[in-house]
Amino acid sequence: MVKDIALKNYKSWINWSTISSVVMIGFILVLLLIPDTKAIVLEGLMKIGFFQPELPDESKQKSLIASTNVPSVQFQDKTGKIVSLEDFEGKVVFVNFWATWCPPCIAEMPSINKLRKSLNDDSKVAFLMVDMDSDRAKSSRFMLKRKYDLDIYLPVSQLPREYYTGSLPTTLVFDKYGRLLFKHEGGADFTNKKFVEFLKKNMI
Structure with missing residues (x-):
């Protein structure tokens, strides 16, 4: 009975929402800890128009x-x-x-x-x-x-x-x-x- 309850709780915890949250947290940690990875993301954003130099008036x-x-x-x-x-x-x-x-x-x-x-x-x-x-x-x-x-x-x-x-x-x-x-x-x-x-x- 206890095992059934534990298994049920475990299955309810493992769902797409939890998995996506874990993946997102992992991605954020990678961005914070690995400069090259963060740089690749920033470079991609530059290529689509973000982070453009502002010329002075x-x-x-x-x-x-x-x-x-x-x-x-x-x-x-x-x-x-x-x-x-x-x-x-x-x-x-x-x-x-x-x-x-x-x-x-x-x-x-x-x-x-x-x-x-x-x-x-x-x-x-x-x-x-x-x-x-x-x-x-x-x-x-x-x-x-x-x-x-x-x-x-x-x-x-x-x-x-x-x-x-x-x-x-x-x-x-x-x-x-x-x-x-x-x-x-x-x-x-x-x-x-x-x-x-x-x-x-x-x-x-």
Whole structure:
């Protein structure tokens, strides 16, 4: 009799509602614990139109340009050379602050790589992928494994809050005169048509 009651209770617990709840909880845990899985989901959402970069209006752009009057920012390139943003004068500079453990960073990386390939003109634009963990070996393995053609830089000076407040990823675009034109916190699809046109317009 006790066994029958226990079996009946067990069968009533095992139903589609319970199974779907367990599967959903498992899926959420996977998203929380495995960055690559979360990145795949975010990348898929980008492809269907979510997480698009918001271009600044005239008022916001004036504010961004005004914020450019900050101390010089320096980075270390792949050869160990220390460079500053001023060294890229004459080029549009795309700066992305990222880390290998950051799902939105991983999710947007394919679009940044595709953008760089589509422009294919290093004389007019520079891409600085700034590893905020300053772990060149790890970030280099990341790029190599995914076959991304993006140069890694490490921060070697304090970053002003006008450029970076701690949110990863953060993307900046400076014009060829060194003025900040664009700032975006969070992942985004940088193959967005309007963003590409914005970038090309400033490369002229």
